[in-house]
Amino acid sequence: MDVPLPHLDRPFDYLVPEALDADARPGVRVKVRFAGQLVDGWLLERAESSEHPKLAYLEKVVSPVPVLSPEVARLARAVADRYAGSLADVLRLAVPPRHARAEKAVTAADAPPSADADADADADADARVGGRAEVDPRGWRDYPAGPALLRALTDGKPARAVWSALPGEDWADRYADAVAATVAGGRGAVVVVADARDLDRLDAALTAVLGAGRHVRLTAADGPARRYRAFLTARTGEVDVVVGTRAAMFAPVRRLGLVAIWDDGDDLHAEPRAPYPHARDVLLTRAQLGDVAALVGGYARTAEAQLLVETGWAREVVADRAVVRARTPAMAPTGDDPQLARDPGAASARLPSLAWTTARDALRADLPVLVQVPRRGYVPSVACADCRAPARCPHCAGPLALPSAQGTPACRWCGRVAAAYACPECGGRRLRASVTGARRTAEELGRAFPGVPVRTSGRE
Numbered sequence: 001m002d003v004p005l006p007h008l009d010r011p012f013d014y015l016v017p018e019a020l021d022a023d024a025r026p027g028v029r030v031k032v033r034f035a036g037q038l039v040d041g042w043l044l045e046r047a048e049s050s051e052h053p054k055l056a057y058l059e060k061v062v063s064p065v066p067v068l069s070p071e072v073a074r075l076a077r078a079v080a081d082r083y084a085g086s087l088a089d090v091l092r093l094a095v096p097p098r099h100a101r102a103e104k105a106v107t108a109a110d111a112p113p114s115a116d117a118d119a120d121a122d123a124d125a126d127a128r129v130g131g132r133a134e135v136d137p138r139g140w141r142d143y144p145a146g147p148a149l150l151r152a153l154t155d156g157k158p159a160r161a162v163w164s165a166l167p168g169e170d171w172a173d174r175y176a177d178a179v180a181a182t183v184a185g186g187r188g189a190v191v192v193v194a195d196a197r198d199l200d201r202l203d204a205a206l207t208a209v210l211g212a213g214r215h216v217r218l219t220a221a222d223g224p225a226r227r228y229r230a231f232l233t234a235r236t237g238e239v240d241v242v243v244g245t246r247a248a249m250f251a252p253v254r255r256l257g258l259v260a261i262w263d264d265g266d267d268l269h270a271e272p273r274a275p276y277p278h279a280r281d282v283l284l285t286r287a288q289l290g291d292v293a294a295l296v297g298g299y300a301r302t303a304e305a306q307l308l309v310e311t312g313w314a315r316e317v318v319a320d321r322a323v324v325r326a327r328t329p330a331m332a333p334t335g336d337d338p339q340l341a342r343d344p345g346a347a348s349a350r351l352p353s354l355a356w357t358t359a360r361d362a363l364r365a366d367l368p369v370l371v372q373v374p375r376r377g378y379v380p381s382v383a384c385a386d387c388r389a390p391a392r393c394p395h396c397a398g399p400l401a402l403p404s405a406q407g408t409p410a411c412r413w414c415g416r417v418a419a420a421y422a423c424p425e426c427g428g429r430r431l432r433a434s435v436t437g438a439r440r441t442a443e444e445l446g447r448a449f450p451g452v453p454v455r456t457s458g459r460e
Contacts, residue, residue, distance in 0.1 A: 001032065002040040002088045009086040012041075013050040014058045024058060027066025027073075029098065031059045042068055042091060065103060067095050067235060069252045075286050076250070082285070085275025093271060094250035096220075099228040106232040135181040139174055142166060145317045153181040153293055156257060160287065160314035162305045163297035166327045171262060171297060172198075176205035178260065178295055179241055183210065187257020187292075188240040192249050192279045194266035196221055202243050202262075210241065218244035218251055246271055246279040249286075259283040260295035265302040280304065332358070351448060363452055371445065376458045377437035378404055380412070386428035393418060402433070405443070 001012060014032055016024045024030070030041050033056055040062075068091065076090040083090075135154065140146025145161070152159035165171050179189045193199050199219060206215050216230040216239050227247070234242045235252045242251035246269055261269070261280050269279040280296065287294035294314065296305050308314040319327075334352040351359075359369045379402035382391045391400040391409065398413025400421065409418045409431060422429055433440070442454045 001034055002092070003034070004086075006086060009080070009088070011044055013047075013052050013055055015055045016046070016058050020058055020061050023061040023064040025064070025066050026070070027068040028064060029062035029067070031062060032056070033059055042073075044068075044073060063098060063100075063103060065232070065235075067098075067232070067252075069235065071256070071290065072250055072252050075282070075289060078285055078289060079277050079282055080275065082281070083275035083277050085277075089274050090277070093247075093273065093277070096227050096231050096247070097224060099225050102225045102229040103232060106229055106236065135177055135184055137177070139170075139177055142319050142323055143317050144320065145315065149295075149317060150177060150181040153178060153187075153258060154185040156185045156187055158287070158291050158293050160294045160308070161296070161317045162301065162309050162314045163295060163317040164301055164319075165297060165299050166319050166324065167299070167329065168327060169299075170205075171299075172201040172205040173209075175202060175260060175262065175295075175297070176209040178258065179206060179215075180209045182258040182293070183214070183240050185257060187255050188253035189242075189258040189260065190248060190251050190253050190256065190283070190286075191241070191243045191258075191260045191262070192246060192269070192283060193243070193262045194268040195245065198262060199243065199245060206241065206243065213239070215239055215241035215243060218242050218248040220245070220247045249277075249279045249282040256286075256290055256292050258293045258295065259287050260297070263298045264296055264305060265298060265300065284308075351444070356448065359449070363449060371441065373436070373438050373441050375435050375437045376439075378402055378407070378439045379433045379435070380437045381433075381435040382409060382431040383434045384423040384426060384428045385430035385432040387423060387426040388432075389423055389425040390434065391418075391421060391423070391431055394421075394424075400431075402431075404439075 137147035264280040393411035
């Protein structure tokens with residue numbers, strides 16, 4: 001029952017009246033009378049008898065569609081126990097709110113899922129994958145264990161991998177290959193990404209590999225109707241693959257063969273609602289309970305992913321060191337001792353000679369150069385040129401800034417102009433830049449590389 005009290009987090013027995021016998025199937029939403037109130041609940045199981053002598057009757061079946069599958073119910077119980085939450089809280093995350101119009105549109109052409117329907121859906125899945133060619137492993141050949149991972153997914157083996165993507169790798173295509181290999185083996189897949197931008201990339205990659213209509217997107221950002229429609233499409237077994245944000249981690253995919261997550265270190269994977277499960281932990285729990293394959297990938301490996309490798313629960317999929325070095329951009333620090341020995345002025349220069357030389361060579365090769373600075377504006381902070389005391393507004397004590405090379409100092413808080421500024425410490429009237437902003441840096445770069453267009457990009 002959907003009640004907030006922790007000590008009531010257990011199943012309760014109710015009698016099913018004859019009028020509701022056909023609709024009261026495991027997985028449907030129901031309403032029951034409890035402590036004098038009508039509360040929402042889930043029908044988990046039907047039994048011939050109960051050990052309790054006196055039972056109340058089931059009040060109502062909200063919908064005859066069994067939206068809660070046995071596999072998801074077992075997963076939700078495990079997640080609730082792990083995170084010290086209640087089953088009702090986890091089910092609220094696992095099953096989206098009912099949308100009657102979307103439900104009617106989906107179930108009008110398809111019968112509600114049942115035990116026989118599940119078997120029929122499995123047969124349909126076998127028919128869909130019949131004759132499918134083996135997935136081309138070329139995209140994974142930079143990783144020695146990559147082709148073997150695809151073969152294991154095609155064979156239906158519970159392979160568990162932690163993938164460290166190479167710099168510049170098209171991760172969406174690689175995940176699409178892994179999903180296609182799983183589908184070729186007659187199994188389904190669930191892939192979770194952090195945000196809508198990643199979801200769009202993966203959606204396009206899967207459409208290119210699997211074809212249109214072979215997967216659905218499941219994300220709360222799509223709105224109640226589209227989200228519930230996608231959920232029911234997966235629950236009825238019409239598609240083999242569900243991709244989405246953390247809303248998809250409980251997606252009811254039939255014959256699940258692969259759970260995957262991209263960039264598991266992104267904090268968007270952590271659910272902000274009780275009991276606050278993390279998408280990575282939910283998917284790994286799902287892989288453990290269902291004995292299915294798991295793929296954790298990212299450009300950087302998290303501590304949790306490293307623990308999976310060190311404990312032997314998963315194997316790492318990485319490129320050889322020579323390939324990593326060839327694909328990784330070269331980085332040269334300007335503040336180390338050898339560089340300072342060659343260029344003593346690099347410690348105080350706005351653009352050290354190494355950076356200037358690198359930018360010059362890139363521009364000569366007709367390549368773009370990106371210079372990133374931490375401050376916006378022209379000169380966002382100034383100080384007295386004589387005593388170095390920070391220049392503050394005489395009215396509100398806010399910091400003074402220069403809007404341009406010939407501009408008058410103005411307060412960043414109240415906006416007042418301090419044309420006749422005098423330092424309260426020493427009486428000096430000359431100002432110097434304490435912090436240089438993006439526009440001042442662009443101006444200096446324009447002088448350093450005449451004839452080269454310089455563009456600024458920022459919040460301004």
